[in-house]
Amino acid sequence: MNLSQIGLGGSLAVVLLACGPSGAPAQTAGAGPSAAPTDSPAAAPTTPDPPASPDVSAGIRAFDAGNYAEARKSFDAAAKKNPSDYEALYNLGMACEKLGDPAAAEAAYKAALVAKPELDSAAAELSALYLDAGRNDEALAVARAGLAKHAGSAPLHENMGVALAAKGDQDNATKEFSQALQLTPNEPMLHLTFAHWLNVWKVRGAAPHLDAALGLAKDDYDMSVSIGYEYRMAGEFDSCVKTFDHLIATKDGGEVRTDRALCRLGLKDEKGALADLQAAVDKEPTYATGHYYLGGRLAMSKKYKEAAAEYGKYLELSPNGSLAKPAADRMKAAQEAMKKK
16 A cells, blocks of 8 residues: 655555454464464464465465465365365465466355455455455455454454545544554554544644654564554654654665655755755656755755756656656746756
């Protein structure tokens, strides 16, 4: 889900705001009934089950090795041999998602829920799939049905919160996010998701969740970039700069330099912002957004020729980008200002 772009500032930060893969190791039968969906195939039964079939075991090994096509074949074979094998069906959905086949993943998760209606991990993955596709009503229906059977499922509360938020129901979405956090207070993505929606609603309170997310994210670079973005959305510019200080020290680049520049603008540090934007385009000349915002700072300094060149570079790199129209308008304005000098 793309986070919104803000004012003069900010490249687009992208995070998954539905419950999603957690990166846990692959498992066979035996995961708890309210376990969050994982990035590896796993079963989530409520009662002891027999050992996984040879096909499912082979699929798990292939999945863990990153061979998702082979994993899909194994899980599909298991499901054809036993259409009630919810573990095979659930894992088939996971493999299909990895292969970029959401329609097949949807069918597999639905079949898993037919085989085992109380399988909350399948409900969580299916509702997340719907959220990613913008099918909010369907996501809401799946999450509600899942919670009727597993009221203690944090991923389902989170997905229900996202669906309600997307539908404009702020009060009930807040209740769902809060319930999810009570159940899993140490999940960084959940803190980040709630903070994002608080910023969208222009409600104070995002900062503590972002602080928590940053501490829990540890070395997750991409998540930390999104946290820095949301600090800026919340007006927490000091925290924003500090977050990007650490990221730049870890891995420098156009995006993080541009984002720190925009945080510095929030602190009215024009000199620091200009230095970061110049470094952004020097370090990563193909990062279009850096050129756009550098053009803006140069125009503010009445360096219209240089500003027009930066806007032109943005349009060259991203002719259909989200900033293409304002870039074209500002390039024209800079060119007209040049003539008046």
